[in-house]
Amino acid sequence: MAGEEETTILYQCVKCGAIVKSSELELGIRCPYCRYRVLRKVRPPIVKRVLAR
16 A cells, blocks of 8 residues: 555664664564573553453
8 A cells, every 4th residue: 555654663672671673683583682582572661451241
């Protein structure tokens, strides 16, 4: 679609704590600073309310 913005996903390295953009990642998932292979997706702090039955 025309006018669609490129979304960048933020990841945080579990070992060194560096914040890495999805555009900075090489082939595969790997921290460019410490080369650790476990990254977690940074999510906004949204509270979801669920009704109890």
